[in-house]
Amino acid sequence: DVKVTQSSRYLVKRTGEKVFLECVQDMDHENMFWYRQDPGLGLRLIYFSYDVKMKEKGDIPEGYSVSREKKERFSLILESASTNQTSMYLCASSLEGGGPMGDEQYFGPGTRLTVT
Amino acid sequence: DAKTTQPNSMESNEEEPVHLPCNHSTISGTDYIHWYRQLPSQGPEYVIHGLTSNVNNRMASLAIAEDRKSSTLILHRATLRDAAVYYCILRHLFGNEKLTFGTGTRLTIIP
Numbered sequence: 001d002v003k004v005t006q007s008s009r010y011l012v013k014r015t016g017e018k019v020f021l022e023c024v025q026d027m028d029h030e031n032m033f034w035y036r037q038d039p040g041l042g043l044r045l046i047y048f049s050y051d052v053k054m055k056e057k058g059d060i061p062e063g064y065s066v067s068r069e070k071k072e073r074f075s076l077i078l079e080s081a082s083t084n085q086t087s088m089y090l091c092a093s094s095l096e097g098g099g100p101m102g103d104e105q106y107f108g109p110g111t112r113l114t115v116t
Numbered sequence: 117d118a119k120t121t122q123p124n125s126m127e128s129n130e131e132e133p134v135h136l137p138c139n140h141s142t143i144s145g146t147d148y149i150h151w152y153r154q155l156p157s158q159g160p161e162y163v164i165h166g167l168t169s170n171v172n173n174r175m176a177s178l179a180i181a182e183d184r185k186s187s188t189l190i191l192h193r194a195t196l197r198d199a200a201v202y203y204c205i206l207r208h209l210f211g212n213e214k215l216t217f218g219t220g221t222r223l224t225i226i227p
């Protein structure tokens with residue numbers, strides 16, 4: 001069974017702390033994504049990665065960085081957490097080469113991060 | 117990117133069919149139409165996708181207008197478990213893997 005796991009379901013951090021959100025997929029997918037979800041705004045893409053050590057900015061990359069040292073793992077880093085980064089964070093993965101097949105994205109359960 | 121428009125919310129009775137509309141008047145000839153849904157407290161999950169012809173799978177059917185400016189996701193017999201937010205997304209054939217989610221339609225199922 002396809003699986004995307006995220007390191008925590010709930011996380012509480014203080015302003016200014018460095019925060020790591022980890023995502024692991026067991027499907028040998030090339031593509032991995034980080035989204036955040038806020039009420040009234042839907043899902044917004046932060047960063048995505050096509051391959052190990054490759055990354056591209058999504059729609060809202062400011063205040064975030066990412067790391068992909070291994071194919072199965074994609075980390076989202078908040079260098080200095082702020083209260084406006086309180087949100088639900090969702091990780092996803094998909095196969096390379098969507099094209100006509102429109103490869104589906106598989107999502108993890110999400111991490112609800114609260115920054116106080 | 118071409119945009120989609122969906123109603124904010126819909127209600128349907130349990131065990132009845134549900135038709136969820138999506139308008140995409142600026143769709144290009146190489147945009148695929150994808151539907152995802154998000155159950156409460158879960159990440160989104162893929163439902164179905166299509167290009168021009170109507171599509172069926174075990175979860176739902178997708179009816180695409182002849183001019184492709186609109187589409188309808190059809191749940192043939194809604195259950196309480198179908199209560200979710202449904203997202204209609206356009207994905208370019210030769211684009212990257214990025215999906216642009218809107219705010220979707222929140223479907224409520226009435227027992």
